[in-house]
Amino acid sequence: xxELPEVETIRxxxxxxxxxxxxxxIKIRVAKIFVGKKEDVIGAxxxxxxxxxxxxxxxxxxxxxxxxxxxxxxxxxxxxxxSENIKLSPKTGGTTLPSKYSHIIFKLKNQKSxxxxxxxxxxxxxxxxxxxxxIRVVRKDELMKMPFFxxxxxxxxxxxxxxxxxxxxxxxxxxxxxxxxxxxxxxxxIVEGSNVSIKPxxxxxxxxxxxxxxxxxxxxxxxxxxxRRKGKTLSDEEINNLYDAIFAVxxxxxxxxxxxxxxxxxxxxxxxxxxxxxxxxxxxGEPCKVCRNPIEKIKLGGRGTxxxxxxxx
Numbered sequence: 001x002x003e004l005p006e007v008e009t010i011r012x013x014x015x016x017x018x019x020x021x022x023x024x025x026i027k028i029r030v031a032k033i034f035v036g037k038k039e040d041v042i043g044a045x046x047x048x049x050x051x052x053x054x055x056x057x058x059x060x061x062x063x064x065x066x067x068x069x070x071x072x073x074x075x076x077x078x079x080x081x082x083s084e085n086i087k088l089s090p091k092t093g094g095t096t097l098p099s100k101y102s103h104i105i106f107k108l109k110n111q112k113s114x115x116x117x118x119x120x121x122x123x124x125x126x127x128x129x130x131x132x133x134x135i136r137v138v139r140k141d142e143l144m145k146m147p148f149f150x151x152x153x154x155x156x157x158x159x160x161x162x163x164x165x166x167x168x169x170x171x172x173x174x175x176x177x178x179x180x181x182x183x184x185x186x187x188x189x190i191v192e193g194s195n196v197s198i199k200p201x202x203x204x205x206x207x208x209x210x211x212x213x214x215x216x217x218x219x220x221x222x223x224x225x226x227x228r229r230k231g232k233t234l235s236d237e238e239i240n241n242l243y244d245a246i247f248a249v250x251x252x253x254x255x256x257x258x259x260x261x262x263x264x265x266x267x268x269x270x271x272x273x274x275x276x277x278x279x280x281x282x283x284x285g286e287p288c289k290v291c292r293n294p295i296e297k298i299k300l301g302g303r304g305t306x307x308x309x310x311x312x313x
Contacts, residue, residue: 013267036137
Protein backbone atom coordinates (compact mmCIF):
# COMPACT_ATOMS: atom_id res chain seq x y z
CA UNK A 1 0.00 0.00 0.00
CA UNK A 2 1.34 3.49 -0.80
CA GLU A 3 2.42 5.10 2.46
CA LEU A 4 3.06 8.73 3.38
CA PRO A 5 6.18 9.19 1.19
CA GLU A 6 4.51 7.61 -1.85
CA VAL A 7 1.30 9.65 -1.57
CA GLU A 8 3.32 12.80 -0.96
CA THR A 9 5.43 12.03 -4.04
CA ILE A 10 2.23 11.71 -6.08
CA ARG A 11 0.84 14.94 -4.62
CA UNK A 12 3.97 16.93 -5.44
CA UNK A 13 4.14 15.45 -8.93
CA UNK A 14 0.50 16.10 -9.77
CA UNK A 15 0.41 19.57 -8.28
CA UNK A 16 2.60 21.10 -10.97
CA UNK A 17 0.46 19.56 -13.73
CA UNK A 18 -3.10 19.76 -12.40
CA UNK A 19 -3.46 23.21 -10.84
CA UNK A 20 -5.27 25.51 -13.23
CA UNK A 21 -6.76 22.70 -15.32
CA UNK A 22 -10.49 22.31 -15.72
CA UNK A 23 -12.26 18.95 -15.53
CA UNK A 24 -14.25 18.66 -18.74
CA UNK A 25 -15.26 14.99 -18.62
CA ILE A 26 -15.00 11.87 -16.45
CA LYS A 27 -15.18 8.35 -17.84
CA ILE A 28 -16.15 5.80 -15.18
CA ARG A 29 -15.28 2.23 -16.13
CA VAL A 30 -15.74 0.67 -12.67
CA ALA A 31 -18.69 2.25 -10.91
CA LYS A 32 -17.86 1.21 -7.33
CA ILE A 33 -14.60 3.19 -7.34
CA PHE A 34 -16.21 6.57 -8.07
CA VAL A 35 -18.64 7.67 -5.37
CA GLY A 36 -20.80 10.75 -5.93
CA LYS A 37 -22.11 12.75 -8.87
CA LYS A 38 -19.56 13.49 -11.56
CA GLU A 39 -21.73 16.45 -12.57
CA ASP A 40 -20.69 18.16 -9.33
CA VAL A 41 -17.07 18.38 -10.48
CA ILE A 42 -17.27 18.53 -14.29
CA GLY A 43 -16.61 22.14 -15.23
CA ALA A 44 -14.68 22.89 -12.04
CA UNK A 45 -11.05 24.02 -12.00
CA UNK A 46 -8.39 22.33 -9.87
CA UNK A 47 -6.87 24.86 -7.46
CA UNK A 48 -4.83 22.79 -4.99
CA UNK A 49 -3.77 19.32 -3.86
CA UNK A 50 -3.43 18.30 -0.23
CA UNK A 51 -2.55 15.11 1.60
CA UNK A 52 -3.75 13.81 4.95
CA UNK A 53 -1.96 10.63 5.97
CA UNK A 54 -2.35 8.22 3.05
CA UNK A 55 -5.25 10.19 1.59
CA UNK A 56 -5.10 12.71 -1.27
CA UNK A 57 -7.45 15.69 -1.67
CA UNK A 58 -7.93 17.46 -5.00
CA UNK A 59 -9.46 20.87 -4.26
CA UNK A 60 -11.73 22.53 -6.81
CA UNK A 61 -12.89 26.11 -7.33
CA UNK A 62 -16.50 25.27 -6.44
CA UNK A 63 -17.97 23.75 -3.27
CA UNK A 64 -16.48 20.28 -3.84
CA UNK A 65 -13.27 18.30 -3.54
CA UNK A 66 -12.19 14.90 -4.83
CA UNK A 67 -11.04 12.68 -1.96
CA UNK A 68 -8.80 9.81 -3.04
CA UNK A 69 -7.59 6.73 -1.16
CA UNK A 70 -5.28 4.51 -3.22
CA UNK A 71 -5.59 1.53 -0.85
CA UNK A 72 -3.36 -1.40 -1.93
CA UNK A 73 -2.74 -0.87 -5.66
CA UNK A 74 -4.19 2.50 -6.69
CA UNK A 75 -2.28 4.81 -9.03
CA UNK A 76 -2.84 8.37 -10.31
CA UNK A 77 -1.03 9.06 -13.59
CA UNK A 78 -1.01 12.26 -15.62
CA UNK A 79 -0.65 12.43 -19.39
CA UNK A 80 -0.58 15.31 -21.86
CA UNK A 81 1.07 16.01 -25.21
CA UNK A 82 4.43 16.71 -23.57
CA SER A 83 4.46 13.65 -21.31
CA GLU A 84 2.79 11.04 -23.50
CA ASN A 85 6.12 9.62 -24.68
CA ILE A 86 7.58 9.17 -21.19
CA LYS A 87 8.11 5.46 -20.64
CA LEU A 88 5.60 3.89 -18.27
CA SER A 89 6.46 1.33 -15.63
CA PRO A 90 5.03 -2.15 -16.36
CA LYS A 91 3.22 -1.73 -13.03
CA THR A 92 0.74 0.55 -14.82
CA GLY A 93 -0.59 -2.42 -16.78
CA GLY A 94 0.88 -1.74 -20.20
CA THR A 95 3.01 0.52 -22.34
CA THR A 96 0.26 3.06 -23.01
CA LEU A 97 -2.70 4.59 -21.19
CA PRO A 98 -5.48 3.85 -20.71
CA SER A 99 -4.52 0.31 -19.73
CA LYS A 100 -6.75 -2.54 -18.58
CA TYR A 101 -6.33 -1.19 -15.03
CA SER A 102 -7.49 2.37 -15.89
CA HIS A 103 -10.89 2.47 -14.20
CA ILE A 104 -11.51 6.24 -13.93
CA ILE A 105 -10.35 8.70 -16.59
CA PHE A 106 -10.48 12.49 -16.12
CA LYS A 107 -10.27 14.65 -19.20
CA LEU A 108 -8.73 18.03 -18.41
CA LYS A 109 -8.39 21.33 -20.22
CA ASN A 110 -5.65 23.90 -19.72
CA GLN A 111 -7.47 27.14 -18.90
CA LYS A 112 -4.50 29.14 -20.16
CA SER A 113 -4.65 27.52 -23.61
CA UNK A 114 -6.25 29.31 -26.56
CA UNK A 115 -6.25 26.16 -28.69
CA UNK A 116 -9.59 25.14 -30.18
CA UNK A 117 -8.63 21.50 -30.69
CA UNK A 118 -7.56 18.67 -28.36
CA UNK A 119 -3.90 19.68 -28.27
CA UNK A 120 -4.51 21.52 -25.01
CA UNK A 121 -6.22 18.56 -23.35
CA UNK A 122 -4.70 16.26 -20.74
CA UNK A 123 -5.78 13.17 -18.85
CA UNK A 124 -5.59 11.90 -15.29
CA UNK A 125 -5.88 8.12 -15.06
CA UNK A 126 -6.89 6.28 -11.92
CA UNK A 127 -5.45 2.75 -12.19
CA UNK A 128 -6.11 0.01 -9.67
CA UNK A 129 -5.15 -3.63 -10.12
CA UNK A 130 -7.20 -4.90 -7.16
CA UNK A 131 -9.94 -2.23 -7.27
CA UNK A 132 -9.88 -1.56 -3.53
CA UNK A 133 -9.31 2.21 -3.74
CA UNK A 134 -11.87 4.97 -4.12
CA ILE A 135 -12.49 8.47 -5.39
CA ARG A 136 -15.29 10.38 -3.69
CA VAL A 137 -16.97 13.64 -4.58
CA VAL A 138 -17.31 15.47 -1.27
CA ARG A 139 -18.53 18.92 -0.30
CA LYS A 140 -15.68 20.95 1.16
CA ASP A 141 -17.48 21.46 4.44
CA GLU A 142 -18.14 17.71 4.74
CA LEU A 143 -14.60 16.46 4.04
CA MET A 144 -13.37 16.30 7.62
CA LYS A 145 -16.54 14.52 8.68
CA MET A 146 -15.52 11.50 6.64
CA PRO A 147 -14.27 8.80 9.07
CA PHE A 148 -11.12 8.21 6.99
CA PHE A 149 -9.95 11.79 7.50
CA UNK A 150 -11.66 12.60 10.80
CA UNK A 151 -10.07 9.63 12.58
CA UNK A 152 -6.58 10.04 11.09
CA UNK A 153 -3.90 10.37 13.76
CA UNK A 154 -1.19 13.04 13.77
CA UNK A 155 1.37 12.47 11.05
CA UNK A 156 5.18 12.59 10.89
CA UNK A 157 5.69 14.62 7.75
CA UNK A 158 8.46 17.13 7.22
CA UNK A 159 8.82 19.07 3.96
CA UNK A 160 12.58 19.40 3.67
CA UNK A 161 14.88 19.67 0.70
CA UNK A 162 17.71 17.09 0.81
CA UNK A 163 20.31 19.87 0.85
CA UNK A 164 18.68 21.94 3.58
CA UNK A 165 20.92 20.60 6.34
CA UNK A 166 18.04 20.74 8.81
CA UNK A 167 17.14 17.86 11.11
CA UNK A 168 14.05 15.88 10.04
CA UNK A 169 12.35 16.68 13.35
CA UNK A 170 12.64 20.44 12.90
CA UNK A 171 8.91 20.74 12.22
CA UNK A 172 8.88 22.24 8.72
CA UNK A 173 5.93 20.93 6.73
CA UNK A 174 4.38 21.38 3.29
CA UNK A 175 1.07 19.65 2.65
CA UNK A 176 -0.65 18.71 5.88
CA UNK A 177 -2.12 20.86 8.62
CA UNK A 178 0.26 21.91 11.38
CA UNK A 179 -2.49 21.12 13.88
CA UNK A 180 -2.19 17.45 12.93
CA UNK A 181 1.60 17.24 13.18
CA UNK A 182 3.14 14.42 15.23
CA UNK A 183 5.15 16.28 17.86
CA UNK A 184 7.53 14.47 20.18
CA UNK A 185 5.17 15.00 23.11
CA UNK A 186 2.25 13.53 21.19
CA UNK A 187 4.40 10.59 20.16
CA UNK A 188 5.46 9.96 23.76
CA UNK A 189 1.85 9.99 24.91
CA ILE A 190 0.89 7.47 22.22
CA VAL A 191 3.75 5.09 23.00
CA GLU A 192 4.17 5.30 26.76
CA GLY A 193 0.74 4.07 27.74
CA SER A 194 0.35 1.36 25.13
CA ASN A 195 0.35 -2.37 25.79
CA VAL A 196 0.45 -3.00 22.01
CA SER A 197 3.61 -4.19 20.26
CA ILE A 198 5.43 -1.16 18.94
CA LYS A 199 5.31 -2.07 15.23
CA PRO A 200 1.50 -2.49 14.96
CA UNK A 201 1.19 0.63 17.11
CA UNK A 202 3.19 2.67 14.58
CA UNK A 203 0.91 1.39 11.79
CA UNK A 204 -2.38 2.20 13.54
CA UNK A 205 -3.68 5.06 11.38
CA UNK A 206 -5.99 6.31 14.13
CA UNK A 207 -2.96 6.86 16.37
CA UNK A 208 -0.33 7.91 13.82
CA UNK A 209 -1.21 8.76 10.23
CA UNK A 210 0.80 7.72 7.20
CA UNK A 211 3.16 5.00 8.47
CA UNK A 212 2.78 1.57 6.90
CA UNK A 213 4.76 -1.65 6.89
CA UNK A 214 7.85 -0.46 5.03
CA UNK A 215 8.66 2.54 7.21
CA UNK A 216 7.64 0.93 10.50
CA UNK A 217 10.16 -1.86 9.84
CA UNK A 218 12.97 0.47 8.81
CA UNK A 219 12.38 3.05 11.57
CA UNK A 220 12.51 0.36 14.25
CA UNK A 221 15.78 -0.94 12.83
CA UNK A 222 17.20 2.59 12.70
CA UNK A 223 16.24 3.04 16.37
CA UNK A 224 17.53 -0.46 17.33
CA UNK A 225 14.18 -1.48 18.83
CA UNK A 226 12.70 -4.98 18.63
CA UNK A 227 9.32 -4.69 16.82
CA ARG A 228 7.72 -7.10 19.32
CA ARG A 229 8.26 -4.91 22.36
CA LYS A 230 5.26 -3.26 23.97
CA GLY A 231 5.14 0.50 23.64
CA LYS A 232 5.10 1.03 27.40
CA THR A 233 8.43 -0.80 27.79
CA LEU A 234 10.36 1.80 25.78
CA SER A 235 12.56 4.23 27.69
CA ASP A 236 12.47 7.98 27.07
CA GLU A 237 15.72 7.69 25.13
CA GLU A 238 14.34 4.90 22.95
CA ILE A 239 11.17 6.89 22.26
CA ASN A 240 13.26 9.91 21.25
CA ASN A 241 15.41 7.75 18.99
CA LEU A 242 12.39 6.13 17.38
CA TYR A 243 10.75 9.51 16.79
CA ASP A 244 13.84 10.76 14.96
CA ALA A 245 14.17 7.44 13.09
CA ILE A 246 10.62 7.74 11.72
CA PHE A 247 11.36 11.14 10.24
CA ALA A 248 14.73 9.98 8.94
CA VAL A 249 13.37 7.04 6.93
CA UNK A 250 10.46 9.10 5.57
CA UNK A 251 12.85 11.85 4.49
CA UNK A 252 15.11 9.27 2.85
CA UNK A 253 12.20 7.72 0.97
CA UNK A 254 11.05 11.12 -0.29
CA UNK A 255 14.54 11.72 -1.65
CA UNK A 256 14.36 8.40 -3.54
CA UNK A 257 10.86 9.09 -4.90
CA UNK A 258 9.07 6.53 -2.70
CA UNK A 259 9.12 2.74 -2.79
CA UNK A 260 7.88 0.66 -5.74
CA UNK A 261 8.23 -2.61 -3.87
CA UNK A 262 4.67 -3.34 -5.04
CA UNK A 263 2.49 -1.22 -7.34
CA UNK A 264 3.47 2.36 -6.58
CA UNK A 265 4.31 4.68 -9.47
CA UNK A 266 4.65 8.45 -9.43
CA UNK A 267 2.50 11.02 -11.22
CA UNK A 268 4.11 10.21 -14.59
CA UNK A 269 3.88 6.43 -14.19
CA UNK A 270 7.50 5.88 -13.18
CA UNK A 271 8.82 3.83 -10.29
CA UNK A 272 10.42 5.10 -7.09
CA UNK A 273 13.74 3.77 -5.84
CA UNK A 274 13.52 3.44 -2.05
CA UNK A 275 12.95 -0.32 -2.34
CA UNK A 276 16.62 -0.58 -3.31
CA UNK A 277 17.69 1.27 -0.16
CA UNK A 278 15.53 -0.24 2.60
CA UNK A 279 17.28 -1.04 5.86
CA UNK A 280 15.54 -4.32 6.68
CA UNK A 281 12.20 -4.36 4.86
CA UNK A 282 12.10 -7.11 2.24
CA UNK A 283 15.60 -8.33 3.18
CA UNK A 284 14.93 -11.67 4.87
CA GLY A 285 18.11 -13.75 4.97
CA GLU A 286 20.36 -10.90 3.86
CA PRO A 287 23.20 -9.77 6.16
CA CYS A 288 22.37 -6.92 8.51
CA LYS A 289 24.00 -3.66 7.42
CA VAL A 290 25.50 -3.28 10.89
CA CYS A 291 26.37 -6.69 12.38
CA ARG A 292 26.21 -8.86 9.22
CA ASN A 293 23.95 -11.43 10.90
CA PRO A 294 20.94 -12.48 8.78
CA ILE A 295 17.75 -10.43 8.78
CA GLU A 296 14.77 -12.43 10.03
CA LYS A 297 11.11 -12.26 9.07
CA ILE A 298 8.18 -13.00 11.39
CA LYS A 299 4.45 -12.32 11.40
CA LEU A 300 3.36 -9.56 13.76
CA GLY A 301 -0.13 -8.13 13.76
CA GLY A 302 -0.81 -10.12 10.62
CA ARG A 303 1.99 -8.40 8.66
CA GLY A 304 5.41 -9.52 7.55
CA THR A 305 7.95 -8.03 9.95
CA UNK A 306 11.68 -7.76 9.23
CA UNK A 307 14.30 -7.15 11.89
CA UNK A 308 17.80 -7.97 13.09
CA UNK A 309 17.64 -10.00 16.33
CA UNK A 310 21.20 -8.97 17.17
CA UNK A 311 20.86 -5.20 16.70
CA UNK A 312 17.25 -4.67 17.76
CA UNK A 313 16.56 -5.13 21.46
